[in-house]
Amino acid sequence: MKLKTFVILLVVCCALGGVAYFTMYQKETENKQVKMGEKLFPDFPVNDVAAITIKSHEDSVALKKGEPVWVVENRFNYPADFSKITDIVKKLKDSKLGRSFKADDEKRSRLALYGPEKEDMPEDQRGTRLTLEDKKKKILADIILGNPREGGGHYVMHANADDVYMVDQIFSFLDKKPDEWLDKELTEAKSNDVEKVVCTDPKSEKVIYTLKRPEKGKDPEFANLPEGKKLKKSKANSLFGAIGSFRIEDVADPAKEAGETGLDNALCFEYHMFDGTVYKVYPGTALNNDNDKFYLKMSAAYVAKEKKEEEKKQGEEEKAVADEETSKPEETEKNEVELSAEAEKLNKRISPWIYIVSKWRHDNFVADPEEFFEEQEVKKEESSDQVKKLEVEAGKPELQVIPKAELESPEPKVTSEAKTEKSEAKTETPKAEAEAVKSETESETESQAETQKAEAENQKPKVENQKPKIGIQPSE
Structure with a gap:
């Protein structure tokens, strides 16, 4: 076979192969388009x-x-x-x-x-x-x-x-x-499981305040409540609820200095749970570039609960149940071991980190105990007395002194109009009453003055007839 013929056959074969490949590829693409649901x-x-x-x-x-x-x-x-x-x-x-x-x-x-x-x-x-x-x-x-x-x-x-x-x-x-x-769910604690909250200053180890439930299901009470103070329940419940379903916003660099986060001077809020788990929360300062977010650290531990002496049981059935529960030391010890292991595992997960939390969550950790007390209300009686005193003092310059003789004189008759004005004046304010009394007193004084004037006029002729005897006689 000549070389020229071979080359021509090779070109034809390549062309046919290309056509076949293109046809198969197009058919395969069409099949893929048709096979919806793959x-x-x-x-x-x-x-x-x-x-x-x-x-x-x-x-x-x-x-x-x-x-x-x-x-x-x-x-x-x-x-x-x-x-x-x-x-x-x-x-x-x-x-x-x-x-x-x-x-x-x-x-x-x-x-x-x-x-x-x-x-x-x-x-x-x-x-x-x-x-x-x-x-x-x-x-x-x-x-x-x-x-x-x-x-x-x-x-x-x-x-x-x-x-x-x-x-x-x-x-x-x-x-x-x-x-x-991020996994933002920090704890699975519930606010109803909190027995007490103790706020302390880690540097001085001074207890700032303590709130405690007398028993599970009861409202928190302020330990050593100052005399005359009343606990603000909403504030106490917010503090106890701060640990429940605790979620973070972000995490900060663990290598960040404590001075940058305010954690070097942070107070410690100890949350003691009824099962013996203790959470320690350290709220820091706000972020430099965001005042609505704050730094925070947290740790967890387990503290075995002190066993109390059993109270006297009433009834044989209650005593039998109590005896059955105390006769299982292995189960009680196992539960404590499990709780301790869970607390240790949780602490390894949460304690190394510096968290970033929202402002509203940070504000639940109250540093000043005075925020837990209701504001004292001024008694209404004292307020009313003070108002009256001020009104009397304000009206002193306008009061007139009535002579004793006038006070002893018979009370003049009051007309129906005066009575009506007097009854209307009673419905007005204390100041209006004072003005009404003043007006009535002035009217009485004027009435008495007119009476005295009339009597004086009746006596005037007698005085005039006697004038020549008193005066200087004209010369003859």
């Missing part, structure tokens, strides 16, 4: 996932599977919320395809399917990149999450492909900040 990741190895990275245009999260628990790697390896990790992995595993199509620049921009690292693109056109790896750093999934689809579903792309998929799961609520992946 998994985005068939046979996804859930148990092999050892690291998760979430990147957006504004922040990133690095989650890592540690020896005991998952941790937030870029949050000082603080324990992560395992339920949220389980949720995101399950969503990926269960994601089913709706339809797919080729991506172009217009579709990527409209559906926000550019990678977050594309800094030359607008932020609203960049999606969130979600990457899952195993222990050997092998990539198990690497996708770009775009916009959610109206009516349900989400648009996604494989990071290094051009196909856009619409899946049935929604990833709109995927958190993209490290603090949102």
Whole structure:
């Protein structure tokens, strides 16, 4: 065979092979488009996932599977919320395809399917990149999450492909900040289980105040309540409830100096639970850049309860029950061992950290005992007497002294109009009453003065007739 013929045959074979490959690829793509309901990741190895990275245009999260628990790697390896990790992995595993199509620049921009690292693109056109790896750093999934689809579903792309998929799961609520992946539930304590709270100054070891429940189910009482003071129940209940379902906002760098957090001068709030567990809380100062958040530390321990002598039991049945309970020392000792072990485990988890809590939670730890007392109310009687005294003092210059003779004189007749005015004046204020009395007194004085004047006029002629005898006689 000639060389020229061989070359021609080779070219023809390559061309036929290309056509066949293109035809098969197109047919396979069409079949994939038709097979709606397939998994985005068939046979996804859930148990092999050892690291998760979430990147957006504004922040990133690095989650890592540690020896005991998952941790937030870029949050000082603080324990992560395992339920949220389980949720995101399950969503990926269960994601089913709706339809797919080729991506172009217009579709990527409209559906926000550019990678977050594309800094030359607008932020609203960049999606969130979600990457899952195993222990050997092998990539198990690497996708770009775009916009959610109206009516349900989400648009996604494989990071290094051009196909856009619409899946049935929604990833709109995927958190993209490290603090949102922290395990924020610090304790499972309940406020009703708090027996007493003791506030102390660790430096001087001085007890500032103590509040205690006389028994479980009762309201807290202030120890050594000052005379004349009344406990503000709402404030006491807030203090006892501060430890219940305690949640944090964030964690600070464990290497941060105590002087920066105010923990070097923090008071200690000891929460003694009925089961013997003791929590110690140390509230610090506010953050320099956020006055609505505060630093805080916490620890836990177990203190065995002192056994009290049994009180006298009434009735044979109650005594039998009491004897049965005290006849199980092994069970009681086992419970104490379990409680001690749980407290030690909890302390290892919470004591090394500097927490950041909200202002409203921080304010529940009251430092000043005076805040627990009701404000003293002024007695109404004393207030009324003071008002009357002021009114009398204010009216003193206007009072007139009535001569004794006038006071002894018979009371003049009061007309019906005067009586009406007098009755109306009684309904007015004390000051109006004083003015009414003054007006009545003045009217009485004027009436008496007119009577005396009339009598004087009747006597006037007699005086005038006697004038020549008294005066100087004219000369003849």
